[in-house]
Amino acid sequence: MASAGRAGVGTNQEDVRRHNLGTVLGHIHRAGRLSRAELTTRMGLNRSTIAGLVAELESLGLAEQAKPSGARLGAGRPSVDVKARNGAYVLAVDLRVDGLTVARVGLGGVIQSRATGPVPAGHDPHAVAGSVVDLMRLVVKDVEPDAALVGVGVGVPGIIRADDGLVRFAPNLDWHDVPFAEILGVRLGALGVPVLGNDADLGALAEHLRGAGVGVEDLVYLSGEVGVGAGVIVNGHKLEGAGGYAGEIGHMPFQPDGRLCHCGARGCWETEIGADAIAAAIGCPPERVGALGEFLEGVHDASPELQLVGSHLGRGIAGIVNMLNPRVIVLGGYLRSLFPLVHEDVEAQLAVHALTAPRELARVTLPGLSGDSVLHGAAELAFEPLLADPVERLAASCRDADAALAS
Numbered sequence: 001m002a003s004a005g006r007a008g009v010g011t012n013q014e015d016v017r018r019h020n021l022g023t024v025l026g027h028i029h030r031a032g033r034l035s036r037a038e039l040t041t042r043m044g045l046n047r048s049t050i051a052g053l054v055a056e057l058e059s060l061g062l063a064e065q066a067k068p069s070g071a072r073l074g075a076g077r078p079s080v081d082v083k084a085r086n087g088a089y090v091l092a093v094d095l096r097v098d099g100l101t102v103a104r105v106g107l108g109g110v111i112q113s114r115a116t117g118p119v120p121a122g123h124d125p126h127a128v129a130g131s132v133v134d135l136m137r138l139v140v141k142d143v144e145p146d147a148a149l150v151g152v153g154v155g156v157p158g159i160i161r162a163d164d165g166l167v168r169f170a171p172n173l174d175w176h177d178v179p180f181a182e183i184l185g186v187r188l189g190a191l192g193v194p195v196l197g198n199d200a201d202l203g204a205l206a207e208h209l210r211g212a213g214v215g216v217e218d219l220v221y222l223s224g225e226v227g228v229g230a231g232v233i234v235n236g237h238k239l240e241g242a243g244g245y246a247g248e249i250g251h252m253p254f255q256p257d258g259r260l261c262h263c264g265a266r267g268c269w270e271t272e273i274g275a276d277a278i279a280a281a282i283g284c285p286p287e288r289v290g291a292l293g294e295f296l297e298g299v300h301d302a303s304p305e306l307q308l309v310g311s312h313l314g315r316g317i318a319g320i321v322n323m324l325n326p327r328v329i330v331l332g333g334y335l336r337s338l339f340p341l342v343h344e345d346v347e348a349q350l351a352v353h354a355l356t357a358p359r360e361l362a363r364v365t366l367p368g369l370s371g372d373s374v375l376h377g378a379a380e381l382a383f384e385p386l387l388a389d390p391v392e393r394l395a396a397s398c399r400d401a402d403a404a405l406a407s
């Protein structure tokens, strides 16, 4: 992982120490809390080195020691626990076609505060950035004094150029080559430049680290919003593709001469299982698609129309199972509310279309992070620089986000 990549650089001791500091913090961040003995084992370093690194993280306000939780009482004194402290946080944004959620997230993946709002009609990027900043003001209001803002991460339903956060194409926002990272970054000023990620990729990342896919190395997260996308993790690594655009499975050609898709083609998979198709099947008026989740909660028996959506979902998943051989397929977004209603239709299609060998290993499941997978993934993206080098990132952090956003 990162340690292998940095080994060549770490020729001087200071580099090695800062790298180890980030690695220790990463372990604490992912576990939330663990014993110093466990850290020693995971890092392969001696106890005094770990003690020194933990002490430095304490002095930076990123970790604190706690009484042992007592589960690992062996011979001798139990090892002290180390847990994340609130000295650093990130702002995470889940930008959807029909809604906006912003959260303040602390180390350990703790959502400290959240705010939701509508997306401006017409999806003008500058107006969307304005709405994001309005919600950010709400979530930083009661932040602890001296807590450092160390990053901003944004999940976007589109394909993103990783280098500069250019949204190459977000069909359901009607964005083509929109430099959204730059547009939002101008408004954030001292808060720094945001990092953008594809919503489904972030959902997959979060479910892999903290949700239904912990310990699972082959996972697909299906994000069912107005559009449908997939985040794919293969052998523990994100499937990127040549340009980082892999996973646009909603535009898999599915129905010859089918309905017109927002991407311009006909019969894409998302025209059969996306929010518009689900809304039509349950009689949710098009203007209320933003409240589709609530509509679905009120449905107790699947109509033949909804069962057909379920069958289309199952048939597409069968293709994913055959091609990628995942162990877990997580259904996020509206698919989370849809799946319990059409579970049998999905399974029936899997039985017909998925090959036995990969099907036996695959489990279709709901997210472990309920509706917050993308939000958590955006937070993880924003934490990456801190975990790579805590000292450097803290030095460049913003200590008073409230004042910075007010100016």
Ligand SMILES: [Zn+2]
Pocket (backbone or CB within 6 Å): 250, 251, 261, 262, 263, 264, 265, 268
């Ligand atoms: Zn399409």
